[in-house]
Amino acid sequence: MNKWIKFSTLCILFGVLAFSGCVEPVQYPQIVGEVPTAIIPTRYRIVGTSVQRRPIMCLELGAGSDVTVIMATIHGNEAAGTPLVRRLSWYLREHPELLSGRKVVLMAVANPDGMVNGTRYNAKGVDLNRNFEAANRINTKETGLLPLSEPEAVIIKRLIQEYKPDRIVSIHQPLNCIDYDGPARTLAEHMGKYCALPVKKLGARPGSLGSYAGETLGIPIITFEMTEADSKLNSVSLWQKYGRALLAAIVYPDMVR
Ligand SMILES: [Zn+2]
Numbered sequence: 135m136n137k138w139i140k141f142s143t144l145c146i147l148f149g150v151l152a153f154s155g156c157v158e159p160v161q162y163p164q165i166v167g168e169v170p171t172a173i174i175p176t177r178y179r180i181v182g183t184s185v186q187r188r189p190i191m192c193l194e195l196g197a198g199s200d201v202t203v204i205m206a207t208i209h210g211n212e213a214a215g216t217p218l219v220r221r222l223s224w225y226l227r228e229h230p231e232l233l234s235g236r237k238v239v240l241m242a243v244a245n246p247d248g249m250v251n252g253t254r255y256n257a258k259g260v261d262l263n264r265n266f267e268a269a270n271r272i273n274t275k276e277t278g279l280l281p282l283s284e285p286e287a288v289i290i291k292r293l294i295q296e297y298k299p300d301r302i303v304s305i306h307q308p309l310n311c312i313d314y315d316g317p318a319r320t321l322a323e324h325m326g327k328y329c330a331l332p333v334k335k336l337g338a339r340p341g342s343l344g345s346y347a348g349e350t351l352g353i354p355i356i357t358f359e360m361t362e363a364d365s366k367l368n369s370v371s372l373w374q375k376y377g378r379a380l381l382a383a384i385v386y387p388d389m390v391r
Contacts, residue, residue, distance in 0.1 A: 138254045139184070144343060167240070169234045172239060175195070176194070176227075178192070178194075179191070180192075181241075184286055184290035185257035185284070186196075188192070190239050190243070190246060190289050191241070194240075195223065195233055196237040197237060198235035198236040201236070201237045201274050201299040202237075202238050202239070202300065202303070202383055203293065203297060203302045203303070203386075204219060204239070204304075204380060205240070205244045205305070206219045206304075207248070207305070208245050208262050209254045209262075209307075210245045210248020210255070210256075210269070210297075211248065211253055212306045213365070214305075214360055215360065217368070218239075218305065218376055218380070220242055220369065221372065223242075225373070229258065243364055245262055247286075251273035256286055258284065259275070260277065261277055264339065264340060264342060265284050265341055266291065266347075267341075268346040269349065269350060270338055271340050272341065277325055278341075281302060281341065287368070296353070300354070301321055301386065304358065304368065305360065306359045308360070309336065309359035310331045310332075310359060310361045310365075312334070313334060313335065313337070313357040313359055314331070314333070314354070314356050316349055316351075317348075318355055320387070321386055324382050325356060325358070325386075326378040326381045327382065328382045329378065351362075
């Protein structure tokens with residue numbers, strides 16, 4: 135009987151101490167942040183290698199039929215688009231509702247050798263954005279002695295063949311405008327509502343991705359020319375400046391909220 139009274143007394147004492155905060159309650163793992171509302175189909179893969187054997191990576195988000203391809207740094211010394219594209223991938227994963235019915239394919243670095251070496255060209259000195267098999271192409275040492283002579287250009291061509299995108303955005307510097315090729319004028323104007331870059335038709339460059347995708351294949355393509363000073367901005371500032379314009383391309387013709 136005495137034992138039972140002692141046990142009951144201890145239980146009451148423990149309960150009082152626990153509720154008064156003197157005894158640490160059992161700790162369970164904490165869930166930090168929001169629980170995802172949807173699982174986003176995601177595929178991250180190496181789609182090929184550069185002349186100097188650097189991997190060229192591609193991130194595919196979503197599984198819808200409306201496809202947007204966004205790529206950066208095809209010119210290695212115009213690299214501000216790379217952190218912007220990475221920031222875009224984070225934003226999309228936090229906002230799966232934007233990927234409903236859509237697929238977004240991101241290539242953050244199209245010319246990794248040029249980026250590492252701080253040059254416009256690839257490791258063979260070829261301007262990749264003149265190496266595509268467009269009707270206006272010319273063969274030179276700088277544009278490649280043959281169309282698609284460069285592995286990086288072949289990778290981009292294969293990417294377009296594989297995904298058959300509804301629109302393409304290629305991010306460059308420093309011409310400070312939204313240029314377009316093919317049936318992309320309304321897309322360019324749509325994106326222009328969400329950033330300070332003016333819409334401007336620069337004219338087709340021989341053998342460029344714009345000429346190939348826009349004029350030869352008839353795919354709306356934007357050459358998104360940011361400014362020289364954007365190289366000094368971090369990804370947060372780049373996102374504040376241009377993020378909504380990229381989202382506008384993805385949800386086109388819908389508006390960005
Ligand atoms: Zn460029």
